[in-house]
Amino acid sequence: MPVDKKLRATLATLEGIAADFTVSYLETSDAQTKQMFEQLSTQTNSVIRKLKGRIEDIEEEEPQYREGNK
Amino acid sequence: MSTYLQLVMQIVFTYISLLIITRLMGKREISQLSFFDYVIGITIGSSAATLSVDTSNTLVKIFIVLATLGLLQIITSYLSLKSISFRKLTIGSKTMLIKNGRIIEDKLKKERLNIDELTTKLREKNVFNLSDVEFAFLETNGDISIQQKPNKQVLTPSHLKLPTTYSGIGNLIIREGQIDEDALYEYGLTRSWLMSKLGEKGVFDLAKISFAQVDNSGNLFIDSYDYYDNLPSNDTSNQILLAKLNKVRSDLLTYHNETDNKQAKILYESCAENIEHIIQYFHHYLRDKDNSNKIINPPKH
Numbered sequence: 001m002p003v004d005k006k007l008r009a010t011l012a013t014l015e016g017i018a019a020d021f022t023v024s025y026l027e028t029s030d031a032q033t034k035q036m037f038e039q040l041s042t043q044t045n046s047v048i049r050k051l052k053g054r055i056e057d058i059e060e061e062e063p064q065y066r067e068g069n070k
Numbered sequence: 071m072s073t074y075l076q077l078v079m080q081i082v083f084t085y086i087s088l089l090i091i092t093r094l095m096g097k098r099e100i101s102q103l104s105f106f107d108y109v110i111g112i113t114i115g116s117s118a119a120t121l122s123v124d125t126s127n128t129l130v131k132i133f134i135v136l137a138t139l140g141l142l143q144i145i146t147s148y149l150s151l152k153s154i155s156f157r158k159l160t161i162g163s164k165t166m167l168i169k170n171g172r173i174i175e176d177k178l179k180k181e182r183l184n185i186d187e188l189t190t191k192l193r194e195k196n197v198f199n200l201s202d203v204e205f206a207f208l209e210t211n212g213d214i215s216i217q218q219k220p221n222k223q224v225l226t227p228s229h230l231k232l233p234t235t236y237s238g239i240g241n242l243i244i245r246e247g248q249i250d251e252d253a254l255y256e257y258g259l260t261r262s263w264l265m266s267k268l269g270e271k272g273v274f275d276l277a278k279i280s281f282a283q284v285d286n287s288g289n290l291f292i293d294s295y296d297y298y299d300n301l302p303s304n305d306t307s308n309q310i311l312l313a314k315l316n317k318v319r320s321d322l323l324t325y326h327n328e329t330d331n332k333q334a335k336i337l338y339e340s341c342a343e344n345i346e347h348i349i350q351y352f353h354h355y356l357r358d359k360d361n362s363n364k365i366i367n368p369p370k371h
Contacts, residue, residue: 020307046344047348
């Protein structure tokens, strides 16, 4: 599997995790737990941003990957 | 008083001597490959029993009897290891009872085995039809071994020319809450690998595990002391989430190792660190939740 596809798979997993954290955040009534889930989802989202940046870089450097995706 | 004391001493002495002698004689004697082995085993046992309770014997006498018997047996097995003719003399050789599906009555007579005994032995081997047997041997230890006719043999992957993979054996790596470091080393595993595997299963306390086995493809099987811990947790979704996080972390580390780009390396590493942080944070939350649950609702089981 080309590297960008692998990265996209990881990214998708991470986005799923972030969504799960957000759901837990919304479902929790306990203030402390709510805060924790908020933090967890923020942290996950920051990793997602970093990875997205990396994927963009790869596709810029090696356009064949992008063509391969289409 | 002194006779009682001597009795106790004699028994202790016999006990220890037996332990040493049987260990020296090895596993071969336990498997009793020949009738002779069997008889020798009984002889050693009964002489030990007789000698140990008779206070007229001295410790030296007990030792001489046991050591001589043991030594003789070791010498005999050593000689039969070296010389084939000696082996035939002491152990004997197998007897062919059935050849190409026909019973050899002469051999049966020679071994003083009747047909009923033969069929009993065959049934013990799950063979109920004499016509299924191609060859049968009476082994020196009294067992019968059978080669069934080709059309009655158990179907194996090789008959169907099915490809198989090496499966190895399950390796015990945790027993009674303790990691077997030697086993880990032997199978090329690391403690951190084990801990991360356990983490995926939501186990963070080694003392709770009675048994953990790893198979050839790296699957971990664990058994906890608490029966109910073995059942799938009711908050599986959190465990799945944790497993996913661990997966992402290991993926990131793989990318980190695979890339040559320095900047990318740093990026992957920092991502992996962030995920690690999230995992730990989440871990703590789950554990605290677990503990507080236990305090609030005492176990239902």
